[in-house]
Amino acid sequence: MRSFLAKWAELTHRSARSYSFRRSLMYSIRRVLGLVLRDEADKKVQELWSQYQTCCTKIIAHGTVLDVGCGIGEHSTEIIKLWKAKSYFGVDISAGMVKDAKRRYPTVDFIAADGCSLPFQNGNLDVVTSSFAFHHVPVALRRKFLQEQLRVGKIVLLRDLFGMEPGWRGWLYRIYYVIFDGSEYRFTLREWHRFIESTGAEIVLESHSPLDVVRNRHCFFLIRPILSFGFQYDQVEDCCDS
Numbered sequence: 001m002r003s004f005l006a007k008w009a010e011l012t013h014r015s016a017r018s019y020s021f022r023r024s025l026m027y028s029i030r031r032v033l034g035l036v037l038r039d040e041a042d043k044k045v046q047e048l049w050s051q052y053q054t055c056c057t058k059i060i061a062h063g064t065v066l067d068v069g070c071g072i073g074e075h076s077t078e079i080i081k082l083w084k085a086k087s088y089f090g091v092d093i094s095a096g097m098v099k100d101a102k103r104r105y106p107t108v109d110f111i112a113a114d115g116c117s118l119p120f121q122n123g124n125l126d127v128v129t130s131s132f133a134f135h136h137v138p139v140a141l142r143r144k145f146l147q148e149q150l151r152v153g154k155i156v157l158l159r160d161l162f163g164m165e166p167g168w169r170g171w172l173y174r175i176y177y178v179i180f181d182g183s184e185y186r187f188t189l190r191e192w193h194r195f196i197e198s199t200g201a202e203i204v205l206e207s208h209s210p211l212d213v214v215r216n217r218h219c220f221f222l223i224r225p226i227l228s229f230g231f232q233y234d235q236v237e238d239c240c241d242s
Contacts, residue, residue, distance in 0.1 A: 044209050045216040051207050052159060052220050056083045059155055059222070063126030066091065068115045068149060069133025073101030076108045079129070089125075091115065116144045120152040128153030134160045135183045146199050150225040156201070159220035162208060163188050173214065189219065201225050 060083040067075055070090030079085045090110040092098050098112040113119050115133070128149040137145050149156045161177075163186035164170035177183055187195060189208060196203055201223045208219035 042216065044213060045218050048207055048209055048218055048220075053082075055205060055220075055222060056157070059157065060085050060127055062086050064124075065089070066118070066120065066125045066128045066149075066153060068118070068128060068130040068145075069093075069136070070101060070110065071097050073105045073108060073110060075129075075131055076101075076105055080108070085127075089120075091118065116141055116148055118148045118152050122151055123154055125153045127155050127157060129157040129159075131159050132161065134158065135177075135186050137184060139185050142195065143199055146196070146201070146223075150199060150201055150223070154224070156223040157220065158223060159218065161186050162192060162217050162219045164217075165190075186217075192219065192221070196221060196223060 056079075060079060063085055064087045065079050065085040067079065067088065067090045070076070070092045071094075073090050076088055076090055080088050088108060090098075090101060090108065091113045092101070092110070093112070093114050095112040098110045101108070101110045111119065115130075115137070130149065134142060134145070146156070146158075149158075161183075163177075164173045165188055174186070177186060189211075193203070203221050203223055205222035206220065209217050
């Protein structure tokens, strides 16, 4: 079963077409769950992303940004045009996704590279961001994946999903996302905290969806390395003061 799920994840991340199929499937499942559960997950996640966008506006403006796990490059538009980044680089391990990203956004820099070995110098980037990439990274590689972002970036902005605490609801939720999303284990919020701290970093800002929702269990963390390579973090403090 594990090898089948890994193959499913690989096949649906090979190109824009395969990824579009995967995403359409997931959206359909979430819509059905929304009709069944009649929750306020969609409303709550919009409130969360309003906070996220405020943070992005403050820390990304006029900075050099690296987008790790950029996929087909969709986030490049908001990073460059909405949040006014000075320059943008997108990195993805899938050569097929990078090829499609270059076709869609020919003026933007995309690189096929492993997120655990980024082709950038220490502290060379103002902001490193990843959007819903971590839950597709094997748990054993996640520490290295984040440490590389902390190595090359002055600030790391991570947005992803979080799982439920152990129990029957947690197991049902895990069955749902493993089978339909093909993703790896999703950290609970407590596990996210322990994981980030284990990399020698500190969380300076965070937010997440309500703990009781089943759909759209989203979270984001603004992180900086404790060993900061001598850089200043005034833009982080400004964001935290909002």
